[in-house]
Amino acid sequence: MIIIPAIDLIEGKCVRLYQGDFNKTEQVANDPIEQLNTFIADGAKMIHIVDLDGAREGEQNRQYKLIEKLCNMATVPVQVGGGIRSIKTMEKLIEAGADRLVLGTAAIENASFLKEALAKYASQIVIGIDAKDGKVATHGWETVSEIDAISFAKEMEQFGVQTIVYTDISKDGTMSGPNIDGLREMHEAVTCTIVASGGIKDDSDINALEKIGIKEAIVGKAIYQGKVTLKGVTL
Template sequence: MILYPAIDLKDGNCVRLLRGDMEAATIFGSDPAAQAASFQEAGCDWLHLVDLNGAFEGRPVNADAVEAILKRVQVPCQLGGGIRDIETVEMWLSKGLSRVILGTVAVENPDLVRQAAKAFPGKVAVGLDARNGRVATRGWAEETDVLVTDLARSFEDAGVAAIIYTDIDRDGAMGGPNVQATENLARAVKIPVIASGGVSSMQDLLALRDTGVIAGAISGRALYDGALDLRAALDALRA
């Protein structure tokens, strides 16, 4: 199972939100590229980046910070937030991003996901953010009646590289991930599923790994707070 350290970007800073609330942001650093370099130095295999402003505005906002990260590190990076058209997908991949994450458009324009996944094999993931099993969009500000499992299954034949599943009520709350819901989703689809939201301890990581079906886990606040030691966590997952 791959551990993805998270760098969430708001107004050019590294932040973490509490349950997706932009007004409840804690700033952890003003140099995202330096933070990315420190995660790389600890031995991570991937980085998970989120343009939070972009997710709300529907266009790239923290592009300078993302580009600085891409120039600073060699590990592959995936990015979500504000990617709503094929031109933006192509732009980011041309700048060295290894994978784009399509969230809002997966609900509002699923054909775009299929088009992008076909045009860029292995480089398009779907971000499914949910409250009580139902998908939320536009930076988690709008809730829908779409069930996570139904939407995930609809992309089974699209060629997407992964599904990033976030339980919004767990995100940034340090209360542990929703292991059961994530496992249920991973068993319901053939697409690799990455867990996000609430991963805050070694025990959480091992619980996700031990399901045997979850491909990855994203952690942010726990790494910044020191509740989770990245190097030790990577060693444990590789053992």
């Protein structure tokens, strides 16, 4: 199991949201650079960075300079997400040093963009499927569509997507445990690598994910609270 620690950024600060609600924001670390170094020192094999300003407000408030600084300092691959909706944004983030890019809303709403993105950056693209009650959410989780998450995953597989981050919004930030049934269904429905995200509270959840075949998991609040550790994690 590869545990991927998350650094979610609002105005340059490390935060966590509760169930994707921007009105329920908790600052979890003072300095993202210090936090990045701590994660790497503890044995992280990859870092997951989410630009929540970019996700909510778009290009005008994207934290490029901070992301570039974090990518340049990282000695492990960095995966970046948050409101990536154009090839120009993708190019700027890859120039900044991002190794993988997580596409969400744009992959759902703009098939031509997705095709162009995959043609240009196939190996670096990850599709983020954020769901509530099995339906895909968009625009920083503030809009829930009528699109079925499993059906959308199958569609992404047909496009040639190799990796999907699946987040149950109702679990995210709650430390109530991941949606094991939803993740199992997603894992069994497609051949893509499924990365678990949302609700992981301790090592028992990591073990439960391993049992259903999940090999990567993004962990946020539980890492910051010391409930899940990176030291000693084997691949």
